Amino acid sequence: MEINAKTRLAAVVANPIKHSLSPFIHNLAFEMTGENGLYLAWEIEEAGLEQIVKNIRLLDMYGINLSMPYKQAVLPYLDELSPSAEAIGAVNTVVRQGDKLVGHNTDGIGFFRSLEALDYRPEGQELVVLGGGGAGMAMIAQALLDGAQAVHVFARKSHSFAGLEERLNAMSDKVKLYDLADEAELQAKLDRSSLLVNATSVGMDGLSMPCSEAIKLSPELLVADAIYKVAETPFLTWAKQQGCRTTNGLGMLLYQAAEAFELWTGKEMPVEAVESALLRKMTEDK
Numbered sequence: 001m002e003i004n005a006k007t008r009l010a011a012v013v014a015n016p017i018k019h020s021l022s023p024f025i026h027n028l029a030f031e032m033t034g035e036n037g038l039y040l041a042w043e044i045e046e047a048g049l050e051q052i053v054k055n056i057r058l059l060d061m062y063g064i065n066l067s068m069p070y071k072q073a074v075l076p077y078l079d080e081l082s083p084s085a086e087a088i089g090a091v092n093t094v095v096r097q098g099d100k101l102v103g104h105n106t107d108g109i110g111f112f113r114s115l116e117a118l119d120y121r122p123e124g125q126e127l128v129v130l131g132g133g134g135a136g137m138a139m140i141a142q143a144l145l146d147g148a149q150a151v152h153v154f155a156r157k158s159h160s161f162a163g164l165e166e167r168l169n170a171m172s173d174k175v176k177l178y179d180l181a182d183e184a185e186l187q188a189k190l191d192r193s194s195l196l197v198n199a200t201s202v203g204m205d206g207l208s209m210p211c212s213e214a215i216k217l218s219p220e221l222l223v224a225d226a227i228y229k230v231a232e233t234p235f236l237t238w239a240k241q242q243g244c245r246t247t248n249g250l251g252m253l254l255y256q257a258a259e260a261f262e263l264w265t266g267k268e269m270p271v272e273a274v275e276s277a278l279l280r281k282m283t284e285d286k
Helices: 022-033 047-060 084-086 107-116 134-145 160-171 183-190 232-239 250-265 271-285
Strands: 008-014 037-043 063-067 093-095 099-103 128-132 150-155 175-179 195-198 222-225 244-248
Touching: 008 022, 008 183, 022 037, 022 107, 022 250, 022 271, 047 063, 047 093, 047 099, 063 250, 063 271, 084 099, 084 222, 093 250, 099 134, 107 222, 107 250, 128 134, 128 183, 128 271, 134 150, 134 160, 150 183, 175 183, 222 232, 232 244, 250 271
Parallel strands: 008 037, 008 063, 128 150, 128 195, 150 175, 195 222, 222 244
Antiparallel strands: 063 093, 093 099
16 A cells, blocks of 8 residues: 555554564555555553553544553543443553544454354353453453353462452452362363363463363363464363364454454454465464
8 A cells, every 4th residue: 555645543552562463464454455554563661651642633543552561551541441441441442533532452352253263152151261361351351241151260379369359250240260270170160161261371482281281171162272473382282182172362363453453444354364464474484
């Protein structure tokens, strides 16, 4: 696409951000849909965040994406939050709607959209989520919004465990937190669930497991990992060996971007074509 006087900007804002695949995804989507847009990556200190948000109006931008550590820090500068962003307490996409700046969180929506290709929807289902960080909270909140029957969350008993339990209890009586070290409880909850998700970063090294390998999985269970930089983590290999269908985090990355793209432009991102190009790029960059 030619950059001209009508080109509009979008950007991802984080620190660090130079590793991000978002510029590749969104700029390719702009080109494929004929949208006159340009997507950049801005690595800033927190002191500059308020001005970046003001620039959305000043520069008539589509909006911005946010990654760590600004998903919560941006909240005071926004006019409204979507239901998912409000439930999660974090924003990954800001959209300019007239004079208002509206915060959305597309992580959970993107995750469950990616599972639709595997014929999975959380409505009426029980699921197990390992980890209660940003990705985990997005999945948990969206599962509840989508009508899940119960969400069983397992996390390590660290200094943040009590605070996480308080947050989850405030969300819904359909979500409960358990100690990840309690193998019997994890086994019991998995035996009644249809989805197991690793929402931690454990496995990013290609070696570590987020839970005990003594756990037995039903072949009927769908197993997902939020990690995408390792195509098949030890967690997914372990699940596959027990006959489970598995999926990594690449679909979540693409569909959360697709949700943001549609919020900004009103156009559907050609996800399959973007995914093919992204896989080629990731292979070439290895």
